[in-house]
Amino acid sequence: MDDSIEMDCAPAVPNIKREAPNILITGTPGVGKSTLCRMLAETTGMQWLEISKIAKENNCLEEYDEVYQCPVLDEDKLMDGMEEAMCQGGNIVDYHSCEFFPERWFDVVFVLTTDNTTLYDRLTSRGYTGKKLQDNVECEIFQVILDEAKNSYKEEIVHEIQSITPEQLQENIEKICLWIQQWFETN
Incomplete structure (x- = not known):
């Protein structure tokens, strides 16, 4: 995320009033989502919702995909279970x-x-083959996740951020914390 990017801190849907914003952190496996989310939650006190963990704990998984060596997510069941927390706000969603x-x-x-x-190095160290x-x-x-986000949400709320070095991780935390501060000032 470039420092010159102006981020809109208004609620995504104006008639929904939350006490704190909801943030989605997404990207290809291995880009650093969980590390960023953990550090953001520690810094901000917001609730980190690690979707893979929540799905497992709440039996929101279907059959096992042998090709990708992972269970298939029951999206409807997961979303039903998350609705109340998401309406309250103050969540960092990681998926x-x-x-x-x-x-x-x-x-x-x-x-x-x-x-x-x-990415290749991170995934092979996790055992991906x-x-x-x-x-x-x-x-x-092919920027599949970035395209998904741009197609699923208003353009002005979607921001691409690089996650390669430890310095970028710290910069990303600082920028997101600034966004959160601006959200509270605006709302």
Whole structure:
């Protein structure tokens, strides 16, 4: 995210009043979402909603996908269970996909991106191989998650941020905290 980007801090849906904003952090697996979300939650006191963990804890998983070596998310069940918390606000949602979340839930969407070499190294260190590794690297190359976000939410609330170096991680935290501060001043 460039410092010159003007971020709109108004609620995404004006008739919904929340005590604090809801933030979506999304991107290809391995771009650094969980690290950023954990640090943001620690810094801001906002609630970190790690979707993969919530889905597992609340039995929002369907059959197991042998190709990608992971369970399939029951999106409807998950969203039903999250509705109350999302209406209250103050959440940082962390997930590698975004198109199924209702637009009304989020005040801002940050799409983390990284270079292919960094992503490849991060994913192989997690044990990704074969089709799962290839598809995730291609997803980043073709900016699939960024396009999903741009197609699913108002353009003015979607922001791409680079996530390669520790310095960028710290800069991203500072920029998002500034956005949060502006949201409170505006709302």
